[in-house]
Amino acid sequence: MFSNFDFGVVFGSLPYLFGQGMVFTVTLTALAAGMGVILGTLLAMARLSGVPGLKHVAKVYVELMRSLPLVLVIFWFYFLVPYIGAYLTGASRPIQVGAFSSALITFTLFEAAYFSEIMRAGIQSIPKGQTGAAYALGMTYAQTMITVVLPQAFRNMLPLLLTQTIVLFQDTSLVYVLSLTDFLGAASKVAQRDGRLVEMYLFAAVVYFAVCFSASFLVRRLQRRVAIIR
């Protein structure tokens, strides 16, 4: 079945695939996950804050992001970010934004909506008595959140946050629509250059599978260890 296929093309392009493609994918995933969790936590706190305006803005933002396809959001920000940048810096015409920064902003803002739903569940999983006790000790809202609620919420939700990060890792392949050179983009460029679509796409699938499968295996093991304290 594979007799007339040339898997040598895969070995020849390994430095390009991993040196550029995978580095891009992993950097984007790590930065977007980190910033997304921070923004998501802030959104979750805003949503649970009970401050009328803030609460609704956070809710509308999260619901809107969750009802749009990621591809559309990628296109939105690709065109919108230069205008926002111009508005913020006071420039008269849209500023130049690098492809990586554009993708990073997109994924951070998009994933923040999903992370915020996880963190909201995490914050709500901490019994009300603990916040009450913290306030009774004279702690401020910030102190209560930072020293009592959030550390536990993070710990309880760590498996879910990591699973969502694996989803994010898979989703970053969609920067293909902007012709960026992430792992899949690199594979696809080699595939089209050498006319070797079958070999390159099969190899990409195997690599993604290996990474995601082992990552989710580790998350499941972690889940069993974290689950004890509940």
Add this chain to the structure above:
Amino acid sequence: MNYNWNWGIFFEQSPEGTGTYADMLLSGLVWTIATALCSWIIAFFLGSLIGVMRTLPSKGANAVGTAYVELFRNIPLLVQMFLWYFVLPEVLPQAWGNALKQLPNAPFYTGVVCLGFFTASRVAEQVRAGIQSLPRGQRLAGTAMGFTVYQTYRYVLLPNAYRIILPPMTSEFLNNLKNTSVALTIGLLELTARARSMQEFSFQVFEAFTAATILYVLINLVVILLASLLERSVAVPGQR
């Protein structure tokens, strides 16, 4: 900010000559909905089958179910799309491969099959969770009544499990609907692709994407409304 807003653009003729820009977006909407519904049929039945297999006492069925779910969950949807579209016709026997390549509307059929198999792995997980959340006594009671395994699932376990998992299944349906936009990479002219080509033809980026955004939000609201009606109509009276 010197962006030229022009909301009248929707009523101007598109360069494709088949109608206005609004018609173009609406045809994209129709393709999005058609793809979502067709792939959901595959996803629902295949996913239910795989989900049931993972709860059967048979070790073999379990292994097949687990392998299926792990395989389809751990490869990005976009890569799967390429595998179905570019790779499958090449690895099949030549005559079949050629037949696939000459298929009219190939992006649509490929998109439907790909999304169906992809979403099936997610549906399978929901179905399995639903069945496992039922008290063990229900399965035992079915056996005690003399039901075969098939009858136990058909009359006892599945009717209960589906009612429990209706809310997560709704969100899987919505995910499936949103995922149809990934099929634009293989040339399906669905809503996001249409908004993108409207932007390329007319340079009215934000009008095109705003319209697509509003349409997506509207479909989401309609689906959520229909799901809550469905939930009410299938609810078992007196439960909860």
